[in-house]
Amino acid sequence: MSPQHSPKTTVGIVGGGQLARMLALKGHEMGLTVRVLSKSSMDPAAQVCAGWVKGDPTRRGDLTAFFKTVSVITFESEFYSGGMFAEISRKTKTRVSPSPRIMGLLQDRLSQKRLLVKYGILTSEFVSVSDPRAAFKTLGPCVFKTRMGGYDGYGTFVVKRESDLAALKVAPMIAERFIPFKAELAVSIVRGKNGTICVLPLVRTCQKDSRCLWVKGPIRHCAFPALVRKLKRLLAAEKYVGICAFELFDTGKELLVNEIAPRVHNSAHYSLDALDEDQFTLHMKAVVAAVLPRAVSFAAKGFAMWNLLGTGAKAPRWSYPAGVHLHWYGKNGNRPGRKMGHINAVGKSPDRALASAKRGAQEIRL
Incomplete structure (x- = not known):
């Protein structure tokens, strides 16, 4: 057991779903003290964590109080506010891993794509969307995605022809060239x-x-x-x-x-x-x-x-x-x-x- 890893280490998990549940269970097996912040005692993680704390992970006050009770924070979703996490982390001197900066960078699909390009990592051609028709003319058949908050297909729209653009919802988006993958x-x-x-x-x-x-x-x-x-x-x-x-x-x-x-x-x-x-x-x-x-x-x-x-x-x-x-x-x-x-x-x-x-x-x- 390393000096940084002791039973006195308290890990705070923001979110109460199945990912937080499995993190909490494994944290307990490691001898860590685990706390979970979520809205309901019936949430999957709350059911297995004696250190469950009732609160809203999107509310500044609830997060601040939670940060003060733990040694380090992690999260089960990247769609919480990276800016709010960074501010509260500085105020409470509680470390967040992965960092709020990374959280903010990756929760926006546009900055995520730009990060891949920065490191020479292959990804589909993309554009930031201000005019959907112009994006379609640039890329041809493509996939429009909301920049923030999409998962499991939510916020994703496949556009194969210009007439499909009528189904797009108004939101900050990126468009990616359609990839005929194997x-x-x-x-x-x-x-x-x-x-x-x-x-x-x-x-x-x-x-x-x-x-x-x-x-x-x-x-x-x-x-x-x-x-x-x-x-x-x-x-x-x-x-x-x-x-x-x-x-x-x-x-x-x-x-x-x-x-x-x-x-x-x-x-x-x-x-x-x-x-x-x-x-x-x-x-x-x-x-x-x-x-x-x-x-x-x-x-x-x-x-x-x-x-x-x-x-x-x-x-x-x-x-x-x-x-x-x-x-x-x-x-x-x-x-x-x-x-x-x-x-x-x-x-x-x-x-x-x-x-x-x-x-x-x-x-x-x-």
Whole structure:
């Protein structure tokens, strides 16, 4: 246990959803004192954290009071106010990881794209939108995205012809040239305060209705080593601390970065059962300045994750599937498309693990 990592270290997690829940659980296993700020005692993280604090993560007063009670702050969503976090961090002298500056930089899709360009990382051609028709004429078929707040397909509009522009909502946006990719991939990378970097495996993701349905890995790609070198350079130059997820487009010979998330990520939930150290533990280690491993080892040759997405309002029913790992989020209420939990599986290959995860998911009635 490093000097910075002791049971007296109190980590404050802003947000109460499933990501905060899994961070809190792993923090407890590490011997940390964990506190969670969220609106309801029924939130997934509040259910597993004795240090739950009732409050609104968007309100300055609630955040300020919360910051004063902890050693370091982290968050489950990058869409809180980076400016407010920075101001309160200075006022209370409470460190935030990843930093509020990074939070602000990455929560805006325009500044996020410009950051990728700055470090020579391939991404789709893009423009800031002042006139949607002019953007379409510049790029041709493209994807319009709100600059702030979009996730799981929200705030994203595919425009294949000029007549599609009528469906656009008025908001600050960027437009990206449409990429005819072969597959969607993802990788999460964690960087410690001392500069140690640990890269998790490259994985393939499958989306259904703009939400991740499954993940499998590890995946090999000829462009991955070169991309990792550039991503490491970005994280080091920006003094990033914590885990960072990169969503990728596989175009065949190249990998393009689609989006960046400065937090634990759905695409790395497999790590709870497939790696010797999962993404939540690694992130918490980085946050409290504990020693990070330089690499992770695999539990099997293949692994997979299958998201359990709500299909209606009925209470879920299941028998506990054998040979796989069920992670249930404890959400209060089922609805179509809502992430209720996930199934992890390992196997002799990524495809075998995926088949096992799918069979397990079929036993959960949502």
